[in-house]
Amino acid sequence: MSEEDVRGGLLDAVADEPPLRFDPDELVATARRQVRRRSLVAVGLATVAVAVAAVAVPVALGRDTTTTQVAQQPTRSAPSPSTAPSVAQWPPPGVEPAYYTVDDLRQRGHEMSKHLRGALPATLSSASKFAYGEFGGEAEGAFYPEQTSINAAFSFTIDGARYSLVITSWVPGTSRSPAETCVANCHRLDDRAGGALYEQTEDIGEGVIETVFHYRDTGAMVSVTAYNYDMTSSSPTYHQGIPLAMEQLLSLATDPELEL
CATH class of the missing domain: 1.10.1220 (Arc Repressor Mutant)
Known part of the structure; x- marks a missing residue:
């Protein structure tokens, strides 16, 4: 029509x-x-x-297209990962593996132990009844030729429960790279104090283990590992979580007095 x-x-x-x-x-x-x-x-x-x-x-898909950024404070349970890639080269350019004698390691272990008797109570202000282990290698207080790291265990009480820390320090240029060390549930944190920081949390049965690694520009590396139980006990009691803030672990991991 x-x-x-x-x-x-x-x-x-x-x-x-x-x-x-x-x-x-x-x-x-x-x-x-x-x-x-x-x-x-x-x-x-x-x-x-x-x-x-x-x-x-x-x-x-988890990508926020807004431009507003909210500052986040790092916490133990929810670290703030950085978008920066892993350390490109380890050890850093120009760093050659150092050599420490048994006497060198023993002397530094004594110095670090003395420092931590003041630093641990100051950093873990809510903790008490500290038990200070001696730095060593495969065993407490034991050292051997060409040893490349020393470690010590420390236990303490918070709210009536026992927990522990292990602090390990590597000779410059001898630790493994972040890609080899921090592999499971690993997050890179914001760099600070002259080096890259990584955080890793592991659930092993009832045990919860959290480690902060500080890869320093000098080629040294310091790690602090926290446990939800007293790992020095022959019959440990496992607790719900680790009652330490991320900032406390970072403070210890970046402590210049803990570097070999």
Whole structure:
């Protein structure tokens, strides 16, 4: 049916009626405008739907497209990972593996133990009843030629429960790289104190073990490992978690007095 047929039909239908100020041409024009308007609205809604989908997809994948950043303080249970990659080269360029004699290691172990008798209570302010282990190698207080690290275990009480820490210090240029050491549930933290920091948490049955590694620009590496039990006990009691803040572990791991 053509527009002329529509116009003629409308005129015939109202021929015997009083005039209603009705213009068929205006009706057709109005109808065209309404159809065009609906088409534009439909296109607009489709465009909005595509735009919303474009925003929703990255959000659903875990990528926030907003530019607002909220500062986060690192905590033990939810470390703040950095987007920086792993240390590209370890040891750092120009660092050659150092050599420490047995006497060198024993002397540094004594010095570090003395330092920690003041540093541990100051850092772990809520802890008491400290038990200070001696630095050594395969055994407490034992050293051997060409040894490349020393470690010591420390136990303490918080809220009536016993926990422990192990502090290990490597001779510059002798520790394994972050890619070899921090492999399971590992996060890189914001660098500080002249080196890269990593955090790793392990669940081993009832045991929870958290380690902070500080890879220093000097080629040395210090790690602090916290346990949810007293690992020096022959029959340890496992607790729900480790009652230490991330900042406490970072303070110990970056302590310059614990570097070989």
